[in-house]
Structure formats: C-alpha cells, structure tokens
Amino acid sequence: MRGDDEVLTYFEKLRAASVARDSLLCVGLDPDQHLISGGLSGAVDFCRKLIDVTADLACCYKPNAAFWEQYGPQGWQGLSTVKKSVPPDIPVLLDCKRADVPNTMAAYASAVFDAMEFDAATVHAYHGAESVSVFARYRERGTYVVCHTSNPGRADLQLLTCDGGALFMAVADLAVRSDNGGNTGVVIGATAAAEAAAVRTNFPTLPFLLPGIGRQGGDLDAAVRASFTGDPASCLIAVVGAIMYAEDPRSAAVAWRDRIRSALPPNKRLERTAHQLAS
Numbered sequence: 001m002r003g004d005d006e007v008l009t010y011f012e013k014l015r016a017a018s019v020a021r022d023s024l025l026c027v028g029l030d031p032d033q034h035l036i037s038g039g040l041s042g043a044v045d046f047c048r049k050l051i052d053v054t055a056d057l058a059c060c061y062k063p064n065a066a067f068w069e070q071y072g073p074q075g076w077q078g079l080s081t082v083k084k085s086v087p088p089d090i091p092v093l094l095d096c097k098r099a100d101v102p103n104t105m106a107a108y109a110s111a112v113f114d115a116m117e118f119d120a121a122t123v124h125a126y127h128g129a130e131s132v133s134v135f136a137r138y139r140e141r142g143t144y145v146v147c148h149t150s151n152p153g154r155a156d157l158q159l160l161t162c163d164g165g166a167l168f169m170a171v172a173d174l175a176v177r178s179d180n181g182g183n184t185g186v187v188i189g190a191t192a193a194a195e196a197a198a199v200r201t202n203f204p205t206l207p208f209l210l211p212g213i214g215r216q217g218g219d220l221d222a223a224v225r226a227s228f229t230g231d232p233a234s235c236l237i238a239v240v241g242a243i244m245y246a247e248d249p250r251s252a253a254v255a256w257r258d259r260i261r262s263a264l265p266p267n268k269r270l271e272r273t274a275h276q277l278a279s
Contacts, residue, residue: 009183010119010142011207011233013091018059018232024224025257026093026209027054028240029063029082033070035245040071040078046244048085053250054243055087057257062238065096080116091119093209097146098135099124105134113138122146122187122209125171132178142207143184145175147199150189150212172199176206185209185233190218197226207233213242213256224263 008016018024029050031043038045051061063082068075086092098108098121105127112121112135120142123135135143148154148168162170175186185207188196196208208227212218220237228235239256246252 007140009140009181010091011182011185013089013119014060014142014236015232017090020089021056021059021257022261023057023059023257024228024232024235024237024260025058025253026060026062026236026238027051027058027243027253028095028238029061030067030240030244032067032241032245040074043068043071044078044081047082050244050249051082051085054253055090057250057253058090059232060091060093060236061086062093062095062240064240065094076116083116083118091142093120093122093142093144094118095122097122097124099126100131101127102131102134105131109135109138113141120144125174129174129178132174132184133180136178136180136184139180139183141183143178144187144207144209145171145178145184147171147175147186148188148192148195150191150218154189154192166195168195169199169202172203172206176203187211188227190220190223190237193219193222193226196223200227200229204229205231205234207231207236209236209238211238211240213237213239220259221263224260225265228264 029047031046036042036046063079068079071078083092094112096112098105100108112118121135122144123132125132125145132143132145172186175184178184186199187209188199190210190212199206210223210227213220224235237260243249243252243256
C-alpha cells in the first residue's frame with residue numbers, strides 16, 4: 001500500500017489517468033501563430049480552453065517546447081500558466097527532444113523537471129546512454145528516447161545498419177539500458193507500424209509514445225496493434241492538430257479517443273495496476 005506522502009511516478013500517474021478515463025489519448029498543446037491570433041495571450045487562452053473541454057478524455061497532455069519558445073522569453077511563462085490548467089491527476093509531457101553531453105543534459109533536466117516541474121520529457125540519444133541516463137536519474141519522472149520518427153527523412157539515419165540491425169533498434173536498446181526503475185520509453189512514429197512491431201517484439205514491456213496520427217497520416221489501427229500490450233503505458237497515442245484546430249475540438253477528441261478504443265485488440269484491454277486495485 002502506498003503512503004499518502006509518496007509521489008506517483010510519471011508512468012504510474014499515466015496509467016492511473018488512462019484507466020480512469022478509459023483512454024490512451026495524449027492531446028498536444030502546440031500553438032501555431034498562423035492559426036491562433038492574439039500573440040502569447042491568445043495561445044494561452046486557446047490552450048486553456050482546449051484543456052477545459054478535453055480533460056475527461058485525455059490521459060496526458062504534450063506541449064512541444066518549440067511552439068512556446070517562438071513567443072520569446074515570455075513563452076515559458078505562458079507555458080507554465082497553461083500547465084497549471086491541467087488537472088493534477090493528468091501528467092504533462094514536455095516534448096523538447098533535448099540532447100547534449102552529460103553536464104549540459106543535467107542543466108536541461110533540471111530546467112524541465114526542477115524548474116518547470118514537468119512529469120516527463122523527450123530526449124535524443126545521439127550522445128549515448130551516459131547522456132540519456134542523466135534524465136533517467138529523475139526516477140519519478142519519465143523519459144522518452146526518440147527512436148523512430150514519423151517524417152519521411154527518417155530513412156537518412158534511422159534505417160542504417162548498426163551491429164547487424166537497424167539503427168533505430170539500437171536506440172531502443174539504449175533506452176532500455178538507460179532505464180531507472182521503469183521510467184524510460186521510446187518515441188516511435190505511428191507512420192511506421194512495422195518498425196513499432198519489431199521494437200515491441202524485442203522489448204515487450206517498453207512504453208511507447210506514438211505521434212504522427214491525424215495530419216501526418218499515421219495508421220492508427222496498425223500502430224495500436226503493433227504497440228499495445230494491455231499496459232496503458234505501452235501505447236500513448238499523441239494527436240495534435242487534428243484536435244487543436246478542429247471545428248469542435250471536444251467532438252474531435254471524443255472521436256479520436258473512441259477510434260483508439262476500437263483499435264484495441266479484442267483480447268486486450270486497459271489493465272489496472274496493483275496500486276489502482278488497492279486504492
């Protein structure tokens with residue numbers, strides 16, 4: 001039994017929010033200056049309203065740092081304001097894709113987890129496990145390592161041969177080696193269901209974050225079939241523009257949540273954790 005003063009880890013929090021809402025939907029918070037008027041204040045208001053109408057549907061929110069940095073120094077303050085609008089039981093994942101040598105990664109990690117208090121973040125692995133492990137030292141937070149992306153240019157590097165297999169598979173192995181008590185996962189684009197299936201075969205318990213659904217044309221059904229194991233953390237589906245800029249964002253979020261539910265294999269449903277069953 002968990003004590004009242006113990007803090008849930010990111011993945012525990014994600015699993016609890018997912019089961020509570022019967023949802024694997026992660027809603028993006030990426031304001032496009034060409035689509036949202038009013039500068040930073042307009043972006044903040046837009047995203048806070050989006051949270052209000054989707055908080056019973058989303059098990060996670062994912063702001064991309066770049067879409068807030070474009071507003072200059074005050075962009076981070078705006079993002080902080082938006083983050084505070086998220087109900088406390090829903091984790092917030094900062095999609096920042098940080099990468100550098102270990103001492104610089106320590107500063108990045110402190111900014112994301114200590115100063116901004118995000119629940120999880122994305123990182124790149126090009127500097128090796130010693131750098132990824134700096135983020136993973138924050139045992140109660142989550143770290144997703146970019147493994148196989150959704151853009152066509154991924155083939156330039158990610159499909160190169162490395163030790164007899166594809167480079168992206170070596171990155172997945174690096175994520176596992178960097179893990180600290182089950183706090184590390186990988187980013188795999190939903191446009192690459194076959195590659196997701198290959199990673200799942202080699203790493204049955206590794207959590208996946210799957211972007212590329214909606215405007216990028218990812219195959220939702222194939223991505224879910226390739227990734228989902230019954231563990232809510234195994235298959236977090238990120239949808240951004242198709243919800244944010246829909247004529248009716250709530251209706252769009254309902255539709256995406258339901259499409260994800262329908263894609264689940266009939267013999268697999270969201271599993272409750274031992275903590276959830278005891279609470």
